[in-house]
Structures are given as C-alpha cells and as structure tokens.
Amino acid sequence: MAVASDSSENFADQLITTIHRKNSCVVVGLDPHFKLIPDAVKQKFLTIQKYSLEYAARVILEFNIQVIDFIAPLVGIVKPQIAFYELYGWWGVWAYAETIKYAKEKGLIVIGDVKRGDIPSTAEAYAEAHIGEVHIDNVVETPFAADAITINPFLGTDSLLPFIQTAKKHNKGIFVLVKTSNASSGEFQDLMCGSKKLHEIIAEKTRELGKDLTGKYGYSAIGAVVGATFSQEVSALRKIMPASYFLIPGYGTQGATAKDIKCCFNQDGLGAIINASRSILYAYNVSPWKERYGVNAWKDASREAVIKMNEELREVNR
Amino acid sequence: MAVASDSSENFADQLITTIHRKNSCVVVGLDPHFKLIPDAVKQKFLTIQKYSLEYAARVILEFNIQVIDFIAPLVGIVKPQIAFYELYGWWGVWAYAETIKYAKEKGLIVIGDVKRGDIPSTAEAYAEAHIGEVHIDNVVETPFAADAITINPFLGTDSLLPFIQTAKKHNKGIFVLVKTSNASSGEFQDLMCGSKKLHEIIAEKTRELGKDLTGKYGYSAIGAVVGATFSQEVSALRKIMPASYFLIPGYGTQGATAKDIKCCFNQDGLGAIINASRSILYAYNVSPWKERYGVNAWKDASREAVIKMNEELREVNR
Numbered sequence: 001m002a003v004a005s006d007s008s009e010n011f012a013d014q015l016i017t018t019i020h021r022k023n024s025c026v027v028v029g030l031d032p033h034f035k036l037i038p039d040a041v042k043q044k045f046l047t048i049q050k051y052s053l054e055y056a057a058r059v060i061l062e063f064n065i066q067v068i069d070f071i072a073p074l075v076g077i078v079k080p081q082i083a084f085y086e087l088y089g090w091w092g093v094w095a096y097a098e099t100i101k102y103a104k105e106k107g108l109i110v111i112g113d114v115k116r117g118d119i120p121s122t123a124e125a126y127a128e129a130h131i132g133e134v135h136i137d138n139v140v141e142t143p144f145a146a147d148a149i150t151i152n153p154f155l156g157t158d159s160l161l162p163f164i165q166t167a168k169k170h171n172k173g174i175f176v177l178v179k180t181s182n183a184s185s186g187e188f189q190d191l192m193c194g195s196k197k198l199h200e201i202i203a204e205k206t207r208e209l210g211k212d213l214t215g216k217y218g219y220s221a222i223g224a225v226v227g228a229t230f231s232q233e234v235s236a237l238r239k240i241m242p243a244s245y246f247l248i249p250g251y252g253t254q255g256a257t258a259k260d261i262k263c264c265f266n267q268d269g270l271g272a273i274i275n276a277s278r279s280i281l282y283a284y285n286v287s288p289w290k291e292r293y294g295v296n297a298w299k300d301a302s303r304e305a306v307i308k309m310n311e312e313l314r315e316v317n318r
Numbered sequence: 319m320a321v322a323s324d325s326s327e328n329f330a331d332q333l334i335t336t337i338h339r340k341n342s343c344v345v346v347g348l349d350p351h352f353k354l355i356p357d358a359v360k361q362k363f364l365t366i367q368k369y370s371l372e373y374a375a376r377v378i379l380e381f382n383i384q385v386i387d388f389i390a391p392l393v394g395i396v397k398p399q400i401a402f403y404e405l406y407g408w409w410g411v412w413a414y415a416e417t418i419k420y421a422k423e424k425g426l427i428v429i430g431d432v433k434r435g436d437i438p439s440t441a442e443a444y445a446e447a448h449i450g451e452v453h454i455d456n457v458v459e460t461p462f463a464a465d466a467i468t469i470n471p472f473l474g475t476d477s478l479l480p481f482i483q484t485a486k487k488h489n490k491g492i493f494v495l496v497k498t499s500n501a502s503s504g505e506f507q508d509l510m511c512g513s514k515k516l517h518e519i520i521a522e523k524t525r526e527l528g529k530d531l532t533g534k535y536g537y538s539a540i541g542a543v544v545g546a547t548f549s550q551e552v553s554a555l556r557k558i559m560p561a562s563y564f565l566i567p568g569y570g571t572q573g574a575t576a577k578d579i580k581c582c583f584n585q586d587g588l589g590a591i592i593n594a595s596r597s598i599l600y601a602y603n604v605s606p607w608k609e610r611y612g613v614n615a616w617k618d619a620s621r622e623a624v625i626k627m628n629e630e631l632r633e634v635n636r
Contacts, residue, residue, distance in 0.1 A: 034454060051457035083436060083443040087452050089461030090412040097408050115436055117470060118401060119500040119567075125401040134405050136352060139369035143407035152435060154472040154495065156502030177472065182437040184474030188520065191511040198509065198516065205505075249437075 010215030011148060011173035012223075012245060016270060018076035018109050024310045027111065027247070028071050029277025030080040030099060032060040034088075036282045038298045041066065057091035064099045067281060070299050072106045074306045079111040079247075079275055100146055109147045111247065115177060116163075117152030123159045127166035131174075148173030150225055150247065153202050157209070164209055164222060173221045173245075176206045179237060181227025181250035190233075199233065200240060207241040219243055219270065228256035228264060228274070235263040238271070246272040251309070252279025258312040269317040280305045328533030329466060329491035330541075330563060334588060336394035336427050342628050345429065345565070346389050347595025348398040348417060350378040352406075354600045356616045359384065375409035382417045385599060388617050390424045392624045397565075397593055399431040418464055427465045429565065433495060434481075435470030441477050445484035449492075466491030468543055468565065471520050475527070482527055482540060491539045491563075494524045497555060499545025499568035508551075517551070518558060525559040537563055537588065546574035546582060546592070553581040556589070564590040569627070570597025576630040587635040598623045 006014060019025050034056050041063045048055045068078065085096035096112075103110045116126040128134050130149045133142045151163050153176050160176065167174045179189055179199040189199040196204075203224065210222030223245035226234055237246075248264050250256040251274050264272035283289040283305035284298040293301035324332060337343050352374055359381045366373045386396065403414035414430075421428045434444040446452050448467045451460045469481050471494050478494065485492050497507055497517040507517040514522075521542065528540030541563035544552055555564075566582050568574040569592050582590035601607040601623035602616040611619035 051454040053452075053454070053459050053461060056452075056454045081436075081440055081443075083434070083440045083447065086447040087443045087461060088454075089447070089459070090408055090415050092447075092461070093411040094408040115434070115470075116401070117472075118399075118433055119498065122399055122401045125399075125405045129401065129404040129407070129410075134371075134374075136369040136371070136374045136406075141371050141407070143371060143405060143410070152433075152470050152472055154435075154470055154506060155498050155500055156505035156507070158500050158502035180437065180473050180477075182473055182476055184476035187474035187523075188472060188516065189474070191509075191516065191519070193509040193511055193516070198506065198511070201509070202506065 007171055009171060010213065011167065011171055011221035012219035013215035013217060014147070014171070015077070015109060015173065015245060015273070016217045016219065019270070019273070022074070022076040023314070024075045025273045025313055026075045026306065026309050027077040027079045027273045027275040028067070028075055028280050028306065029113070029249075029275050030064050030067065030078050031084045031277040031281065032063060033084070033278070033282065034059065036285060037063045038284070038295050040296065053089045053091040056088045057095040060085070060088070060092070061095040061098050064095070065102055066299070067302065068103050068106055068108065070303055071306055072108060074303070074310060077109045077111065077273055078103050079113050081113040081277070097144055100144060104145070104147075111173070111175065112144060112146035112149040114149050115152050116149065117155050117159055119155065120158045120162055124162040127163045131172040132166040132170055148175060150175045150177065152177050153206070157205065160209060164213070167221055168213055171221070173223065175223045175225045175247040176202070178203050178206060178224040179226050179230060179233050181229050185227060185230070200236070203237050203240045207244060210244060214243060217270065219245055223247055225249065226264065228260045231260050231263050238263060238266065242266060242271070247275065248272055249275045252276040258316050261313065262316050265317060274313060276309055280309070325489055327489060328531065329485065329489055329539035330537035331533035331535060332465070332489070333395070333427060333491065333563060333591070334535045334537065337588070337591070340392070340394040341632070342393045343591050343631055344393045344624065344627050345395040345397045345591050345593040346385070346393055346598050346624065347431070347593050348382050348385065348396050349402045349595040349599065350381060351402070351596070351600065352377065354603060355381045356602070356613050358614065371407045371409040374406045375413040378403070378406070378410070379413040379416050382413070383420055384617065385620065386421050386424055386426065388621055389624055390426060392621070392628060395427045395429065395591055396421050397429040397431050399595070415462055418462060422463070429491070429493065430462060430464035430467040432467050433470050434467065435473050435477055437473065438476045438480055442480040445481045449490040450484040450488055466493060468493045468495060470495050471524070475523065478527060482531070485539055486531055491541065493541045493543045493565040494520070496521050496524060496542040497544050497548060497551050499547050503545060503548070518554070521555050521558045525562060528562060532561060535588065537561055541565055543567065544582065546578045549578050549581050556581060556584065560584060560589070565593065566590055567593045570594040576634050579631065580634050583635060592631055594627055598627070
C-alpha cells in the first residue's frame with residue numbers, strides 16, 4: 001500500500017522523510033514525448049478518434065500510470081513538466097491533473113514544473129491553481145494539487161510572495177529558478193550587478209523569503225532550481241543558501257554526471273534532489289539499455305535506469 | 319460580419335491593420351474573476367453541478383462570449399490571462415481555449431498572456447502549444463492557436479529562440495517581458511549590470527532577435543511588455559527599441575493614466591497597445607460607471623468604459 005507523506009508537515013520535512021524512506025533522492029521527470037511512447041501503450045486507445053488531442057492525452061496518462069506503477073517502489077518524487085501537457089491543449093492539461101492525482105494516490109511527492117511568475121494578483125491565481133485552493137461561492141476545490149511547483153523570480157519579490165504565502169498556508173513547497181541548466185542561462189543570470197552575479201542576488205532573496213518556512217531538519221520549504229551543468233556556480237550557491245533544497249535538473253540527457261552532482265549536497269547528505277526525465281522514461285531508446293532491451297521491454301529498461309541512477313547517487317553520498 | 323486579420327501577413331502588420339480599422343489601440347484583458355461575474359450570466363448554468371470547476375468554467379466562457387460580442391465593434395485585440403483560467407483546473411483551460419476560438423471567429427486578435435519561459439526543448443513545446451501546432455503521428459492540431467503570447471526572458475536567448483522561430487513560421491507575435499508593471503519590478507529588472515540596467519540589456523536583445531521579423535510598417539512581430547507605471551523607463555525603452563510594439567498593461571486598475579501613456583508611442587502614433595482588464599470587464603463595480611449603471615446594466619457600463627478609454631487614447635495621439 002502506498003504511504004503518502006504527511007501533508008500536515010512542512011514540505012521540506014515531507015520531502016526528507018520520503019527521501020529517507022525510499023533511500024533515493026531521484027526525481028523522475030514525467031515529460032511525455034508522444035513519439036517515444038511505445039506502441040503497446042497506444043494500442044489500447046485506438047477506438048478513440050485516432051490522432052486527436054484527446055487520443056494523445058489518454059495515451060500520455062496511461063503511459064504515466066504504467067511508469068508510476070513500476071517506479072513507485074524505487075523513488076519518492078516525480079516532476080511532470082506542464083509544457084509537454086499543454087502541447088495537447090486542454091486535454092493535455094486534463095492528463096497533467098490526472099497524473100498528479102494518480103501519483104499522489106501512490107504516495108509520491110509531486111513537483112509541478114510550471115515555472116510561473118506574474119504580477120501579484122495574477123501570481124496569486126497561479127498559486128491557488130497549482131498548490132492551493134479556489135473558492136467557487138461556498139465550495140472549495142483544489143484544481144491541480146501538486147505538492148510543490150517551480151517559479152520564475154524575474155518580476156521580483158511581490159511576484160514571489162503569493163506563492164510563498166500559499167505554500168506556507170497549505171504546507172506546500174516552492175523551487176525558485178536561481179541558476180538554470182540551459183546553455184544560455186548565464187546570459188542574464190550571471191551578469192555582474194555591482195559585486196554580485198544576478199543569480200547570487202536571487203539566491204540571497206530566496207534564502208530570506210524561505211527562512212520563515214524552515215522545518216525540523218533545518219531545511220526550508222522554499223528551495224531553488226539549480227543546473228548541475230555549472231558545478232562552480234552550484235558550489236557557490238550551496239554556500240549562499242545552505243538551508244534551501246536544490247532541485248537539480250540535467251542529469252542524464254542534459255549532460256550532468258554523478259561527479260557534477262557531488263557539490264549539490266550538504267555534508268549531511270541532504271539538500272538536493274536530482275531529476276532525470278528522458279533518460280529514464282525512454283531508457284529503451286538510450287544506451288546501454290537500448291542494446292539490452294527492445295521497445296517491448298521498455299519497462300525493464302526504465303526500471304534498470306532508475307536502479308542505476310539510485311546507485312550512482314548513493315555512491316556520491318557515501 | 320467579422321473581418322479576421324490576414325494570417326499570411328507578419329503579425330505586426332496584422333496588428334497595425336486591425337488598429338487602423340478599429341481606430342483603437344485598446345487591448346481588453348479577458349481576466350475572469352468569478353465573484354465579479356454578474357449573477358445574470360451564472361443563472362444559465364444552474365443545472366450543472368453547482369460550484370464545481372466545470373460550472374465555473376462554463377460561466378466564465380459565457381461571460382467572455384457576451385463581453386466579446388459587445389466589444390468586438392469597438393476594439394480589435396483581447397488578452398486572456400491564462401492564470402485566471404488555470405485557477406479552475408483543466409476545465410478552466412478548456413474555457414481559455416474556447417475563448418480564444420470565439421474571439422478569433424469574431425475577427426479579434428488574441429494575445430495569450432502566458433509568460434512562459436523554459437529550457438529550449440521545453441520552450442519549444444510551449445511555443446507549439448500556444449502559437450504553433452502539434453503533430454500526433456500524421457495529423458496536425460493547433461492546441462490553443464493564439465495570435466501572440468507573452469514570454470519571460472530570464473533563461474536567456476536559447477530559451478527565447480523556440481518562441482521566435484515558431485512565431486516566424488506561423489506569422490505569430492511575441493511580447494517579451496522587458497520591464498513589468500508591478501511595484502517590485504525594479505528589484506531585479508533595474509539592477510545596474512555594468513553601465514546598463516538589466517531591462518535595457520533585455521530590451522537590446524529583444525530588438526536584435528526581432529530584426530528578422532520586421533513587417534511592412536517597419537515594426538517587428540517581436541514586441542515587449544512594458545509597464546506604463548514607470549514613465550521614465552518607458553521613454554528610455556522607446557528609444558532603445560523603436561521598432562518593437564509595446565504591450566502596455568496597467569491602464570485603469572493598476573494606476574497608469576492617459577498622460578503616462580503618451581511616451582509609449584512613437585511619432586507615427588503607433589508602437590503601443592494598451593491593456594485594461596478589470597476596469598472594463600467589471601466597470602459596473604467601478605466609479606464613475608458604478609453610480610450610473612447597476613449590475614444589471616453591466617454591459618452598458620463596460621461598453622461606456624471601452625468608449626471612454628478609446629477616446630482618451632485617441633486624444634493622446636492627436
């Protein structure tokens with residue numbers, strides 16, 4: 001039976017409890033790529049008007065359900081990237097919502113990778129949509145109900161506060177984009193503003209905003225997205241924000257290795273969760289799994305890829 | 319009959335043709351606030367399970383349809399803010415998609431205020447979702463089909479290019495966040511990076527990226543979001559990016575006046591479109607319309623508010 005994290009606890013505590021229980025800091029990125037989803041999954045929906053947005057969305061949800069079923073014993077956290085659902089219109093967003101619901105039923109922590117950011121009144125709507133609740137006259141609904149989301153800090157503190165306040169109210173988590181993993185991330189994020197880089201200033205602000213949401217392990221529910229592809233910056237950020245959990249993308253397909261990951265963790269072996277998406281979901285299509293498993297054994301390939309990633313990351317923290 | 323803009327033309331040309339035809343540079347922000355939607359609109363849906371996300375979404379769509387019907391003779395551009403739709407989950411996103419479809423049927427230009435921004439492969443999915451097309455095996459669908467969207471530049475050039483390339487391919491438009499209208503916008507956007515402010519550097523980059531998409535009136539399909547609440551910055555930006563269309567939020571509720579707006583335009587009277595949302599949609603609830611019209615005459619109040627805004631902005635450019 002799935003053991004759900006205790007949502008009456010600070011998000012950072014829920015996260016750490018889950019990491020300990022699963023002995024895994026892996027985040028599986030649920031990024032559906034329709035073309036790469038095995039035909040065996042698609043077969044089931046051939047009665048639906050084929051090649052419609054509905055068809056794609058139903059295939060995606062079924063794929064995610066199958067993935068969640070076999071990864072749930074191995075990892076504690078998943079991260080659907082909403083862009084790959086919006087790609088299929090509102091049907092895709094339906095699949096996003098249903099994926100979150102199913103993952104939570106299986107006891108997983110769900111980070112919605114939505115990177116939202118807007119002026120205060122609009123940020124409040126996003127916060128309520130993704131980690132809060134909406135009041136429709138006298139009824140309360142939780143539209144997406146993720147456990148945490150990623151947000152974009154470009155608009156400044158007043159745009160971040162609605163997310164942080166909503167997180168505080170509902171014991172949810174936030175990961176602020178501080179230093180992203182893409183090749184151009186330095187273009188603006190590394191600009192020197194006086195004696196500091198822009199991303200360092202954002203890191204300091206994120207740390208301050210998160211102080212009020214510190215849990216029993218000493219970590220804040222307000223974390224940061226930090227690209228593992230830039231190990232020098234990661235090491236500096238680790239010092240600036242020791243109590244912030246880092247959500248690290250870029251393991252696997254984006255090029256970061258276990259060696260690059262070492263500097264993401266604190267001495268206590270905590271402080272970072274590491275995401276891989278394509279290298280797990282479509283492992284059947286990636287070496288060395290490609291050579292060992294065909295597409296029909298895609299689940300075995302993915303399971304092996306998760307087990308190997310868990311082992312590599314445990315080795316980093318040994 | 320609605321005259322749709324010619325989608326075989328550069329987006330800036332479509333925009334200017336529409337502005338000339340309607341003699342209006344007003345953008346009506348379609349930001350549904352459920353509480354403020356008149357009961358008369360809600361009545362129609364009482365047979366649906368009341369106070370569900372579906373109920374809210376159907377009320378919102380009906381409200382938007384009624385708004386679009388009476389504003390379409392007066393203005394040429396609408397801007398739904400997707401946050402206020404996501405607030406009602408995937409049902410809300412359905413209302414967002416249907417709102418865009420209906421507005422386009424009525425010949426309006428639709429700017430999706432989505433403020434997306436992500437690493438390149440993800441940005442590509444967002445671009446295809448909102449202004450492009452998706453291939454589901456051998457079938458092509460256009461999930462949201464807005465004419466333009468707003469995007470967030472924080473991740474740098476490689477995160478902007480997928481949007482710009484998609485805009486170029488499909489004759490769509492982009493408005494890059496350069497200097498936002500919220501009170502904290504200066505916190506990061508005004509930081510001095512060497513001899514320039516961050517938002518000036520982003521303005522220069524946006525100008526460069528837009529050069530390749532210049533239309534017959536000399537304006538680019540790649541514009542900028544610039545808050546009218548900061549008139550000094552707007553004047554400086556007008557000089558840095560003379561060929562970029564400015565999408566100006568903050569008229570009405572956010573505090574900018576016609577006087578603040580003057581510096582947004584070029585000498586040719588072009589170069590800016592001005593958004594108002596709450597002050598139009600819920601004019602029945604705002605002075606001076608509140609005193610003249612009750613909630614039952616909400617459409618008259620809104621229509622008057624649009625007419626007055628059109629007149630004020632024509633006066634600015636006289």
